[in-house]
Amino acid sequence: xxxxxxxxxxxxxxxxxxxxxxxxxxxxxxxxxxxxxxxxxxxxxxxxxxxxxxxxxxxxxxxxxxxxxxxxxxxxxxxxxxxxxxxxxxxxxxxxxxxxxxxxxxxxxxxxxxxxxxxxxxxxxxxxxxxxxxxxxxxxxxxxxxxxxxxxxxxxxxxxxxxxxxxxxxxxxxxxxxxxxxxxxxxxxxxxxxxxxxxxxxxxxxxxxxxxxxxxxxxxxxxxxxxxxxxxxxxxxxxxxxxxxxxxxxxxxxxxxxxxxxxxxxxxxxxxxxxxxxxxxxxxxxxxxxxxxxxxxxxxxxxxxxxxxxxxxxxxxxxxxxxxxxxxxxxxxxxxxxxxxxxxxxxxxxxxxxxxxxxxxxxxxxxxxxxxxxxxxxxxxxxxxxxxxxxxxxxxxxxxxxxxx
Ligand SMILES: Cc1cc2nc3c(=O)[nH]c(=O)nc-3n(C[C@H](O)[C@H](O)[C@H](O)COP(=O)(O)OP(=O)(O)OC[C@H]3O[C@@H](n4cnc5c(N)ncnc54)[C@H](O)[C@@H]3O)c2cc1C
Numbered sequence: 001x002x003x004x005x006x007x008x009x010x011x012x013x014x015x016x017x018x019x020x021x022x023x024x025x026x027x028x029x030x031x032x033x034x035x036x037x038x039x040x041x042x043x044x045x046x047x048x049x050x051x052x053x054x055x056x057x058x059x060x061x062x063x064x065x066x067x068x069x070x071x072x073x074x075x076x077x078x079x080x081x082x083x084x085x086x087x088x089x090x091x092x093x094x095x096x097x098x099x100x101x102x103x104x105x106x107x108x109x110x111x112x113x114x115x116x117x118x119x120x121x122x123x124x125x126x127x128x129x130x131x132x133x134x135x136x137x138x139x140x141x142x143x144x145x146x147x148x149x150x151x152x153x154x155x156x157x158x159x160x161x162x163x164x165x166x167x168x169x170x171x172x173x174x175x176x177x178x179x180x181x182x183x184x185x186x187x188x189x190x191x192x193x194x195x196x197x198x199x200x201x202x203x204x205x206x207x208x209x210x211x212x213x214x215x216x217x218x219x220x221x222x223x224x225x226x227x228x229x230x231x232x233x234x235x236x237x238x239x240x241x242x243x244x245x246x247x248x249x250x251x252x253x254x255x256x257x258x259x260x261x262x263x264x265x266x267x268x269x270x271x272x273x274x275x276x277x278x279x280x281x282x283x284x285x286x287x288x289x290x291x292x293x294x295x296x297x298x299x300x301x302x303x304x305x306x307x308x309x310x311x312x313x314x315x316x317x318x319x320x321x322x323x324x325x326x327x328x329x330x331x332x333x334x335x336x337x338x339x340x341x342x343x344x345x346x347x348x349x350x351x352x353x354x355x356x357x358x359x360x361x362x363x364x365x366x367x368x369x370x371x372x373x374x375x376x377x378x379x380x381x382x383x384x385x386x387x388x389x390x391x392x393x394x395x396x397x398x399x400x401x402x403x404x405x
Contacts, residue, residue, distance in 0.1 A: 015159060017168045021047045021138075022377040023370070024158055024171040026145040029057020030359050031343025031366035032177030033128050034082045037135040038370025039175075042394070044377055046137045047169060049160060051144045052282060055132065057179060058344075059090075059359050060125040061282040063201055063225075067091075068358040071115035073320025076108050078313055081400030082367040083360040087117065089127050094120030095220040116317075118220050121279075145178065148187040148339070155187065155339045173338045173373035177366060180247060180289045181345040189333045193245035194288025194353070197230035197237040200259020201285055204267070206275035223278065228262035232287070232354070238262075246286040256284050287344070288357065294347030295383075296329030302352065309388045310402050311368035311395060314361040316351075323404055324355060328383055328391065331369050337383065338376060342369040364400070371395055 003010040021044075025036040028050030036048040058064050067087050070079035077084070084105060091098065099113035109115070132139060143162040149170070150156035157170035176183040185191045203223045213222035230237035237243075241258075244251050260280070267277055303316070307327040316322035330347040331340045342365040344357035355361060371394050375381035381390050392402050 015166050015168045017170060018164075019047065020157075020170040021045050022171065023047075023173045023175065023373045024049065024169055025175045025177055025370070026158060026183055027051075027057065027177035027179060028055040028132075028139070029177060029179055029343060029362070030059050030086065031179075031362040031369075032057070032175070033132050034086065034363045034366030035175045035177055035340075035342050035370035035373070036137045037132055038082065038367040038398070039374040040135040040137045040370075041398070042371055042374035042378060044173075044374035047140065047171070048132060048137050049140045049143050049145050049158070049169075051142070053141045054125045054282065055128040055139075056121065056125045058283065058285065060121040060128070062285045063121055063203060063279060063281045064285070064359070065119055065121045065124075065225075066359075067117050067119060068317040068360055069114035069116040069315055070360050071102070071109075072315060072323060073114060075110060077105060077115055078315055078323060078401065079360050079364060081312070081364065081395070081398055083312075083364045084399075086363045087115075087360065089131060090119035090124045091117055093127055094123035095218050097218070097220060120220070145182065148174070148183045153336065155183070155336055158183070172377045173340070175369050175373055176292075176339060176341045176345065177343050177369075179344055181292050181341060183339065184292045184333065184341060184345075185247075185290060187336065187339070189336060189339075190293040191290050192293055192349070193247060193290050195243040196246060196286050196288060197234050197243060198241055198255065198259060199227055199229040199231075199285050199287075200256070200263055201225055201227045201281060202263055202277055203279040204275060205278045226263065226266070228266055229259055245289055246284060247290050252284045252286075255286065259285075288353055289344075291345040291353065292333060292341050292347050294330050294333050294341075296327045296347060298324065298327065298330050298346075298348040298352040298356065300351045304404065306403065309383075311372070311391065311400075312364040313401050313404055314355055314364060316355050317358055324352070325402075325404055326356070326361075326365060326368070328368070328372070328388055330356070331365060331372065332383065338373075340369040340373055342366040367398070367400065368395060371398070
């Protein structure tokens with residue numbers, strides 16, 4: 001039934017329940033796929049829901065395609081577990097730019113080069129399909145998560161919209177890896193918005209790049225990452241252009257159309273036979289839209305600090321030797337203990353938000369969230385002192401480094 005008032009429409013209808021899971025993961029970016037596979041490997045029945053038709057999020061659909069370092073910057077590999085596993089997978093079927101000394105991902109390597117690589121977003125996305133399905137995760141593509149079920153306390157599942165219509169899926173635990181903390185926000189849990197410069201990255205190929213590819217024998221050289229907007233530090237941000245959070249449809253639309261128009265301006269004036277825009281991004285390339293305010297908020301002051309509840313470690317991709325432990329409290333809010341987040345929406349502020357949002361750290365927090373969710377369902381493990389010990393033991397048994405020393 002739909003009643004139209006002067007400024008709202010009141011809708012009431014029954015939504016069919018189409019499934020019941022141990023864990024539902026909302027959003028199939030790198031954090032989401034890691035969370036889904038981690039939960040499934042612990043025996044949970046997992047549904048992964050993704051609004052696009054390609055897994056990988058910003059890393060693939062967003063054309064980011066540069067796996068930030070998993071090493072300390074002082075010659076030691078730091079991040080292990082799925083952060084390392086997905087670095088391997090991202091380059092398993094396509095070209096890479098891993099420095100020779102890091103090719104086998106050893107524990108240590110001499111020299112200044114970082115253990116980081118470019119990858120093919122398309123091949124990484126296809127590899128993710130297989131990786132996720134092999135773990136036994138069920139996938140729903142082209143499906144928007146639109147609502148959290150349950151009024152207060154524990155979340156009971158989600159409502160989705162897709163070609164089938166509107167459906168509900170029940171779950172004992174839910175992981176919000178939408179990249180925008182959509183479920184936390186819609187449930188009324190505390191969230192913080194970011195501010196972003198304009199950026200729009202596309203792949204361009206031209207005669208010079210093709211020549212480089214032929215000479216080097218590496219097809220990654222055939223593409224050029226063109227960004228007519230700004231880099232991370234605001235260089236290239238158009239004068240007078242507002243910095244925004246991009247958490248409304250209007251803001252996202254403006255961001256994408258303005259970025260694309262700027263690219264078109266650059267490209268349209270060039271010799272049309274000498275270059276091509278080979279790939280446009282399939283999602284808005286915003287760094288920090290909205291993140292949760294969890295039990296703990298990580299800041300730059302936590303660099304190098306020991307956390308007794310750490311669930312993984314992270315590397316400052318820009319400043320060598322600056323390393324972090326990731327406390328469990330950045331993944332959830334105590335008002336809804338069976339709802340977790342991971343990736344670019346964990347509770348971290350300032351530069352620590354930048355450290356936690358990049359691909360390897362997003363994968364690491366995804367793995368931890370997946371394991372926490374599965375252990376909660378399978379063994380009743382809570383995020384208290386006793387439970388965190390079990391969570392840490394499980395993470396360690398899966399090859400994850402928990403502490404810096
Ligand atoms: C311009 C730019 C440059 C960057 N450069 C680098 C770099 O060089 N190296 C690096 O490591 N990192 C870089 N990053 C950061 C990194 O790419 C992302 O932060 C990281 O990939 C985020 O992963 P995620 O899984 O948390 O989120 P996302 O990749 O955003 O994934 C979220 C997924 O959820 C889906 N989704 C969203 N809402 C819903 C919904 N309601 N229902 C269902 N599905 C939904 C989306 O389609 C998406 O697939 C960059 C980011 C940007 C924007």
